Amino acid sequence: MSSIDVPLTKRGFGVTSRKDNWWVEPLVVFLGYMSFVVYATWAGMAGNNYLYTGGGADYLSPMYSPLLTETAPSWWPAFLPFSAAMLILPFPGGFRFTCYYYRGAYYKAFWADPISCSVGEPRNAYRGEKKFPLVFQNIHRYFLYFAIIFVFILLYDGYRALWFTGADGQKHFGIGVGSLVLILNPILLGMYTFGCHSFRHLIGGIKDVISASPARKAAYDCVSCLNRNHMKWAWISMFFVGFADLYVRMCAMGVWTDWRIL
Numbered sequence: 218m219s220s221i222d223v224p225l226t227k228r229g230f231g232v233t234s235r236k237d238n239w240w241v242e243p244l245v246v247f248l249g250y251m252s253f254v255v256y257a258t259w260a261g262m263a264g265n266n267y268l269y270t271g272g273g274a275d276y277l278s279p280m281y282s283p284l285l286t287e288t289a290p291s292w293w294p295a296f297l298p299f300s301a302a303m304l305i306l307p308f309p310g311g312f313r314f315t316c317y318y319y320r321g322a323y324y325k326a327f328w329a330d331p332i333s334c335s336v337g338e339p340r341n342a343y344r345g346e347k348k349f350p351l352v353f354q355n356i357h358r359y360f361l362y363f364a365i366i367f368v369f370i371l372l373y374d375g376y377r378a379l380w381f382t383g384a385d386g387q388k389h390f391g392i393g394v395g396s397l398v399l400i401l402n403p404i405l406l407g408m409y410t411f412g413c414h415s416f417r418h419l420i421g422g423i424k425d426v427i428s429a430s431p432a433r434k435a436a437y438d439c440v441s442c443l444n445r446n447h448m449k450w451a452w453i454s455m456f457f458v459g460f461a462d463l464y465v466r467m468c469a470m471g472v473w474t475d476w477r478i479l
Contacts, residue, residue, distance in 0.1 A: 228442075230339040232336070243333060244326075247326040257306070260462050263301075265297075269424070270382075274468075276465045280448055280458070282305065285304050308363040308364070316357065361419075363364055368403050371399075376400075379392060390479075411443055412447045417441060421437030
């Protein structure tokens with residue numbers, strides 16, 4: 218099918234007849250995303266305080282999991298500073314950056330494309346995602362596979378956070394506040410990941426008559442339920458990842474005390 222550029226009505230950037238505070242939502246999205254991006258970039262580049270072992274705990278920041286290496290591999294460019302998180306973050310970061318919800322949100326908040334309904338844009342034509350670099354947004358479905366793997370890796374980290382090294386050098390079951398944080402984190406990430414539009418299509422969207430497969434229909438309905446709140450889970454899981462890193466970091470720095478519940 219051929220495509221054409223759709224001309225937009227030239228009305229001047231920000232020009233609108235709307236009387237409501239239409240600019241509030243894109244501003245909040247911009248500030249929310251920027252705060253997370255700034256923190257995640259700093260935390261990912263810091264390269265320290267990502268592991269807390271005080272009181273026998275075994276807490277690993279989700280931004281550094283799985284911890285593949287703590288030293289720069291031989292192939293790492295000498296002119297680039299190294300942090301173990303730099304081997305990890307491109308995968309969940311790529312999943313979020315190409316997410317259908319995030320695209321619509323940051324296109325408006327950062328690029329004003331469009332900034333809001335019935336508000337003038339800083340361009341005269343619609344290009345869509347058919348040209349470089351936005352054509353690469355189509356790899357979202359492949360980032361999904363990595364995101365699913367990371368959910369299970371972080372679930373394992375949450376399980377490890379339930380075992381504390383005692384005075385006898387053996388692992389003993391226990392629950393600290395950090396244990397709950399590291400368990401809740403992958404659960405929230407799973408709510409976001411398994412509500413993904415691509416996952417919904419993978420589960421049942423490719424079927425013409427999904428009702429003919431009862432088990433698949435049930436899974437599709439479950440994913441659809443998560444998908445209806447995809448925006449909510451996107452925001453909650455994003456900020457909770459940052460909080461989980463902050464919690465481990467503050468404990469490792471001795472700023473916060475990890476309370477043992479059990």
